[in-house]
Amino acid sequence: MKIVVIGGSGLIGANIVDRLRRNGHALVVASPSKGVNTVTGEGLDAALAGAQVVVDVANSPSFAPAEVLAFFETSTRKLLAAAAAAGVEHHVVLSVVGVDRLPDNGYFRAKLAQEELVKASRLPYTILRATQFCEFIEGIVNAGEADGAIHLSPALIQPIAADDVAAVLADLAVGAPVNGIIEVGGPDRFPLDELGRKLLAARGDARPVLADVHARYFGSELDDRSLVTSPGALAAPTRFFNWLNRGAARQAKPS
Numbered sequence: 001m002k003i004v005v006i007g008g009s010g011l012i013g014a015n016i017v018d019r020l021r022r023n024g025h026a027l028v029v030a031s032p033s034k035g036v037n038t039v040t041g042e043g044l045d046a047a048l049a050g051a052q053v054v055v056d057v058a059n060s061p062s063f064a065p066a067e068v069l070a071f072f073e074t075s076t077r078k079l080l081a082a083a084a085a086a087g088v089e090h091h092v093v094l095s096v097v098g099v100d101r102l103p104d105n106g107y108f109r110a111k112l113a114q115e116e117l118v119k120a121s122r123l124p125y126t127i128l129r130a131t132q133f134c135e136f137i138e139g140i141v142n143a144g145e146a147d148g149a150i151h152l153s154p155a156l157i158q159p160i161a162a163d164d165v166a167a168v169l170a171d172l173a174v175g176a177p178v179n180g181i182i183e184v185g186g187p188d189r190f191p192l193d194e195l196g197r198k199l200l201a202a203r204g205d206a207r208p209v210l211a212d213v214h215a216r217y218f219g220s221e222l223d224d225r226s227l228v229t230s231p232g233a234l235a236a237p238t239r240f241f242n243w244l245n246r247g248a249a250r251q252a253k254p255s
Contacts, residue, residue, distance in 0.1 A: 001025045001026065001052050001053065001174065002025070002026040002027075002028070002050050002051045002052055002053075003020055003025050003026070003027055003028070003051065003052065003053040003054075003055060003173055003174075004027075004028040004030050004047055004048055004051045004053070004054045004055070005017050005020075005027065005028065005029060005030060005054075005055045005057065006030045006031075006036075006038060006054060006055065006056040006057065006058045006079060007030070007031055007056065007057040007058030007059060008027070008028070008029035008030055008031055008034070008057075009029060009031040009033055009034065010031070010057065010058075010059065011135065011162050012057045012094065012162055012165055012166050012169065013029070013031070013055075013057045013058075014029075015162065015163060015166035016055060016057065016166050016169050016170050016173070017029055019166065019167065019170040020170050020173065020174070023170075023174075025174070028047050028051065030043070030044075030047045031058070038058060038074075038075040038076075038078055038079045039071065039074050039075050039078070041078045041082070044078060044079065044082040045082055045085070045086070048082050048083055048085075048086035048088060049086055050086070051083075051086060051088055052088065052089045052090065053088065053089065053090045053091075053092065053173050053174070054079065054083050054088050054090070054091050054092065055092040055093075055094075055169060055173050056076075056079060056091070056092065056093045056094065057094045057169070058075060060072065060107075060110070063106070063107055064106070065106025065107075065109070065110075066106075068106060068107055068110040069106070069109065069110040069113060071110070072110045072111065072113060072114040073110075073113055073114070073117065076114045076117045076118065077117060080117065080118065080121045080123060083123055084121070084122065084123055088123060089124060089177075090123075090124050090125070090126065090173070090176075090177045091118060091121070091123045091124065091125040091126075091177075092125070092126050092127075092128070092169060092172050092173050093114065093115070093118050093125065093126070093127050093128070094128055094130065094165070094169060095111050095112075095114065095115055095127050095128065095129045095130075095181075096108060096111050096129055096130065096131075096132075097129045097130060097131045097132075097158075097183055097185060097227060097228070097229055097233075098129075098131075098226050098227050099111045099112040099115065099129065100112060101225065101226050102217070102219075102220040102222075102226055103220075104219045104220040104221075105217070105218050105219050105220045106218075106219060107218065108220075115127055115181070124177035124179060125177055125179060126172050126175075126177050126178045126179070126180070126182065127180070127181045127182070128165075128168060128169060128172060128181075128182050128183075128184060129181055129182070129183045129184070130160055130165045130168075130183075130184050130185070131157070131158040131159065131160045131184070131185035131186060131227060131228065131229060132157060132158075132159055132160070132227060133159065133160060133161070133162045133165065134159045134160065134161045134162070134186070134238075134240055134243045134244070135161075135162050137157075137159055137195065137199060137240070138199060138203075140157075140192075140217070141195075141196040141199055141200065141209075143218070144196070144209075144215055145207070148207070148208075149207060149208045149209070149210050150196055150200070150207055150208065150209040150210065151210050151212040151215040152192045152193040152196045152209055152210070152211065152212065152215050153192050153193065153211075153212065153213060153215045153217060153221070153222040154191040154192065154193045154194070154211045154212075154213065155191065155192055155213075155222035155223050155224050155226055155227070156189045156190065156191060156192070156224045156227065156228050157189070157190060157191075157192045157195060157227045157228070158185040158186050158188070158189045158190075158227065158228045158229060159186045159188075159190075159195070159240045159243075160184065160185055160186040160236045160238070161186070161236065161238040161243045163238065164184070164186070164236035164237065164238050165184065165236070167236075168182075168184050168234060168236070182233075182234065183229045183230055183232075183233035183234065184229070184233060184234040184235070184236055185228060185229035185233055185234075185235065185236065186235075186236050186238065186239070186240060187235050187236060187237060187238070187239055188239055188240060189228055190240070191211070192217075192222070192227075193209050193210070193211040193212075195240070196209045197209045198241075199244070202244055
């Protein structure tokens with residue numbers, strides 16, 4: 001099976017490519033560095049020729065609200081048109097749990113717009129909404145810093161390892177389109193402020209973490225439903241602190 005991975009050079013995309021290639025599929029790594037640009041359309045037709053499946057895990061180079069919206073709308077429209085012309089049989093897209101719950105978050109609005117374009121197309125599709133990656137938690141925590149302390153919501157968060165997300169996407173890519181949305185999250189839920197304290201302690205970081213119900217998460221106030229999966233969602237196997245400990249063990253190894 002020929003599978004094109006849009007964003008195939010990135011964190012998730014490279015992982016998917018490796019998994020599917022080991023299973024004998026023909027993979028095309030599509031990214032601007034490989035001469036395929038979904039915003040301009042450069043290289044798209046050639047990359048998609050003869051492909052059965054497209055997996056779109058590309059991300060915007062800017063998270064400014066207007067720019068991220070323009071990226072996902074432009075990229076998705078061009079990709080869907082090229083995929084339809086190439087006779088692609090399955091369009092798989094990575095999205096985010098909570099895109100329909102946090103309208104004040106510019107990135108989430110852009111991903112929701114992407115989802116709507118995919119659903120409105122005539123291509124068979126599967127949308128995978130994943131919770132926040134373990135790899136992003138430190139950045140989320142640091143974004144809450146103000147006046148020497150970290151201000152974080154006590155609302156629940158459900159981190160998932162990027163490797164687990166890639167594994168699910170690889171399975172979906174070789175399966176039948178569901179023409180709907182699937183959610184996946186990590187196995188544990190934590191109050192975000194509690195997770196922040198534990199992460200900083202593991203890093204040896206003494207900054208205090210304050211629970212603040214009004215603390216903004218990239219523009220939005222959170223509640224316990226904002227960033228966690230709905231009933232019936234897939235549960236990934238990797239626990240956050242196992243992921244964290246593995247990373248610390250890798251860093252400790254002598255070169």
